[in-house]
Amino acid sequence: xxxxxxxxxxxxxxxxxxxxxxxxxxxxxxxxxxxxxxxxxxxxxxxxxxxxxxxxxxxxxxxx
Amino acid sequence: xxxxxxxxxxxxxxxxxxxxxxxxxxxxxxxxxxxxxxxxxxxxxxxxxxxxxxxxxxxxxxxxxxxxxxxxxxxxxxxxxxxxxxxxxxxxxxxxxxxxxxxxxxxxxxxxxxxxxxxxxxxxxxxxxxxxxxxxxxxxxxxxxxxxxxxxxxxxxxxxxxxxxxxxxxxxxxxxxxxxxxxxxxxxxxxxxxxxxxxxxxxxxxxxxxxxxxxxxxxxxxxxxxxxxxxxxxxxxxxxxxxxxxxxxxxxxxxxxxxxxxxxxxxxxxxxxxxxxxxxxxxxxxxxxxxxxxxxxxxxxxxxxxxxxxxxxxxxxxxxxxxxxxxxxxxxxxxxxxxxxxxxxxxxxxxxxxxxxxxxxxxxxxxxxxxxxxxxxxxxxxxxxxxxxxxxxxxxxxxxxxxxxxxxxxxxxxx
Numbered sequence: 001x002x003x004x005x006x007x008x009x010x011x012x013x014x015x016x017x018x019x020x021x022x023x024x025x026x027x028x029x030x031x032x033x034x035x036x037x038x039x040x041x042x043x044x045x046x047x048x049x050x051x052x053x054x055x056x057x058x059x060x061x062x063x064x
Numbered sequence: 065x066x067x068x069x070x071x072x073x074x075x076x077x078x079x080x081x082x083x084x085x086x087x088x089x090x091x092x093x094x095x096x097x098x099x100x101x102x103x104x105x106x107x108x109x110x111x112x113x114x115x116x117x118x119x120x121x122x123x124x125x126x127x128x129x130x131x132x133x134x135x136x137x138x139x140x141x142x143x144x145x146x147x148x149x150x151x152x153x154x155x156x157x158x159x160x161x162x163x164x165x166x167x168x169x170x171x172x173x174x175x176x177x178x179x180x181x182x183x184x185x186x187x188x189x190x191x192x193x194x195x196x197x198x199x200x201x202x203x204x205x206x207x208x209x210x211x212x213x214x215x216x217x218x219x220x221x222x223x224x225x226x227x228x229x230x231x232x233x234x235x236x237x238x239x240x241x242x243x244x245x246x247x248x249x250x251x252x253x254x255x256x257x258x259x260x261x262x263x264x265x266x267x268x269x270x271x272x273x274x275x276x277x278x279x280x281x282x283x284x285x286x287x288x289x290x291x292x293x294x295x296x297x298x299x300x301x302x303x304x305x306x307x308x309x310x311x312x313x314x315x316x317x318x319x320x321x322x323x324x325x326x327x328x329x330x331x332x333x334x335x336x337x338x339x340x341x342x343x344x345x346x347x348x349x350x351x352x353x354x355x356x357x358x359x360x361x362x363x364x365x366x367x368x369x370x371x372x373x374x375x376x377x378x379x380x381x382x383x384x385x386x387x388x389x390x391x392x393x394x395x396x397x398x399x400x401x402x403x404x405x406x407x408x409x410x411x412x413x414x415x416x417x418x419x420x421x422x423x424x425x426x427x428x429x430x431x432x433x434x435x436x437x438x439x440x441x442x443x444x445x446x447x448x449x450x451x452x453x454x455x456x457x458x459x460x461x462x463x464x465x466x467x468x469x470x471x472x473x474x475x476x477x478x479x
Contacts, residue, residue, distance in 0.1 A: 011420075013423045031181025031182045031183075054412060
């Protein structure tokens with residue numbers, strides 16, 4: 001599984017950093033998504049899937 | 065409350081009025097009519113204050129679709145309002161004032177939001193935890209010194225978020241009575257237009273003065289930081305400060321008091337909460353879902369073009385309101401949705417903070433405040449209980465932000 005992000009779409013709500021903190025964090029300046037782990041597995045992959053569902057602005061995508 | 069005249073029952077051609085009547089003895093449950101609508105017609109025609117016939121959404125999937133769709137606008141000059149009172153500068157059917165970003169669409173909204181999101185990140189809010197814990201402990205000390213009973217709203221639920229947002233923004237807490245009172249008038253739908261505009265005017269004047277003082281001596285706080293960046297006019301800074309100050313205390317204060325009331329009325333859930341530190345974060349999500357305090361008249365969006373939604377045609381110019389209490393009790397998303405279950409899987413899928421690009425800017429702050437404050441309260445006062453019968457707790461039924469007006473509690477040893 002590979003993570004893709006769209007920083008233009010990102011609203012900086014922080015749902016990804018809250019839900020999958022090993023995979024995502026936020027830019028200190030503008031709060032936008034920063035990927036820590038591009039290809040997570042195991043529990044982190046599960047958390048990343050939850051983060052995709054929770055993202056309010058559809059800024060995260062997953063590909064196989 | 066200035067209510068539209070349409071009837072509240074009957075799916076079909078007649079538009080409904082927004083259901084507002086909660087069942088007697090059920091202070092935590094949305095009006096039962098919302099459940100009926102969700103089952104019968106989750107996207108239904110609804111009458112708005114000015115006679116506009118728009119829509120009401122009561123199911124989770126459609127709510128997410130509307131709130132994330134850029135074809136739906138949040139601009140007040142294209143939206144209709146559900147109630148007569150409009151607590152924002154300019155009033156109904158007028159464009160958003162400079163800095164009033166919550167009622168702008170991208171890209172105007174994006175520009176303001178990106179100046180602010182970096183100040184409310186998950187990590188920054190976690191760094192505030194020790195300070196929020198200290199503020200909470202101070203309030204608990206004061207309660208303990210004052211006796212064995214209190215009104216939890218004025219002693220605990222309101223001062224904690226007020227103190228926190230004041231420090232964060234750079235607003236002197238000594239002025240808290242002024243902004244707490246005016247804010248409460250602003251969000252009460254029973255306020256007359258005159259009262260609402262007067263409250264907004266008082267707050268605007270107050271914050272404009274603060275912005276001018278900040279210009280001469282910018283501090284190490286959010287307002288000082290925005291001044292130092294030098295991109296925003298005084299009017300923009302004043303409106304941004306007003307939004308953050310009102311949203312920063314009114315909502316969390318009501319969640320703290322109503323959430324405590326709910327925990328006290330669910331003793332088994334409260335016992336589980338007290339027994340397990342690890343439950344606190346999920347408990348906060350479940351309380352947000354279960355209580356959905358933003359309950360009347362918002363959020364709304366207007367279609368910028370014809371949009372097919374849930375098999376219906378929403379025409380350009382029509383306004384859609386999402387009932388957050390209804391969508392957060394949608395059984396398709398939350399099994400046994402009427403039950404408070406602090407260990408609920410997927411509780412975080414609630415839309416209590418909204419959805420889409422306008423999702424609450426301060427949500428990570430609110431989460432930290434609630435997680436710390438609920439736990440500290442029940443740790444300090446393990447025997448906390450209501451000091452009056454539950455039916456006598458006065459509710460904020462006419463406020464856009466639901467909650468309790470007072471919460472009389474005691475921690476005296478039972479006699």
